[in-house]
Amino acid sequence: HVKSSGKGGFQLYTEELGQALRFRREIEEYLRQANFDQELYLVFQPQIDLHRQRIQAYEVLVRWHHSGQDISPNDFISIAEDMGIIRHIDRWVLKKAIEQTQSWLPDDTRLSVNISAVEFNQHDLIPYIKKTLDEYQFSAKKLELEITETALISDFKTVYTKLKELNDLGITIAIDDFGVGHSSLARLKDLPFHKLKIDRSFITEIQSDEKQKSIVKAIVGLAYYLELDTIVEGVESQQQVEILQALGCYVFQGHHFSKPLKSNEALLFSPSKFKNIILKDMPKSRNV
């Protein structure tokens, strides 16, 4: 009896593994053939500064529509990284994001673009960014890059130099998914970046989970002493907003405020329109 159930479990396991592998192969194949201009598109999710009652930035998120279905970035970004084609995707995204928003994006609002750790470590990333900004006459002050802790673990001097150069250009740097990666505090304290993006996993149960609250409180404290800004991602309810505000957070991104929008919808989501929504639905921040 023990044997047969063990064997059944093993079969189930190999079957799942086989399925995952087939799925991966399929994605690889699709990616190799993908025509970016036809299959990729962008959505923009507002990042809201409740103190200043304005949209601070729009995060640019890539979408992939392949033969009638949408494939999630969670399912293809890491594969694209392994295949060595993430650089083409991230560069396409940067270019198109600027192209699609430059006619309406206000001067004091940034585009926040995700840069894979693999792409961040490419030698020609900065020249590409410079060239693209030049080409569209897009101010570096309007560009923010979201990188994960993984991007920061290679040789300290190389990472430092790269961040410094981006800083000097006027580009804002945020650490995405902060708290779930592998960076050391010793290293973080010496690196030039601007912002911690508190990972969604720390706020999902913040209404009831004291430990999540403690973690967010600790991150906010860390940010305060290191003179960094914070933003919370994945905010889905008013209750979360209130708890997070009490903990000292005031910049938010999440479905509670807006889902990621197509450029023509994001444009209508103007700060002045949005102001009313905030004023109507939000209590005044306790920190103002």
Ligand code: C2E
């Ligand atoms: P991320 O950078 O942490 O982006 C936030 C993710 O959370 C997005 O998922 C967004 O749609 C989702 N999200 C926003 N608000 C909420 C909310 O209230 N609740 C929940 N449950 N989710 C929310 P998405 O668009 O599926 O992207 C997943 C990940 O794929 C991103 O995580 C990012 O790491 C990566 N990604 C997306 N676009 C790009 C890109 O152009 N380049 C690179 N390198 N990675 C990208």
Ligand code: MG
């Ligand atoms: Mg991001």
Ligand code: MG
């Ligand atoms: Mg994130």
Ligand code: MG
């Ligand atoms: Mg995340």
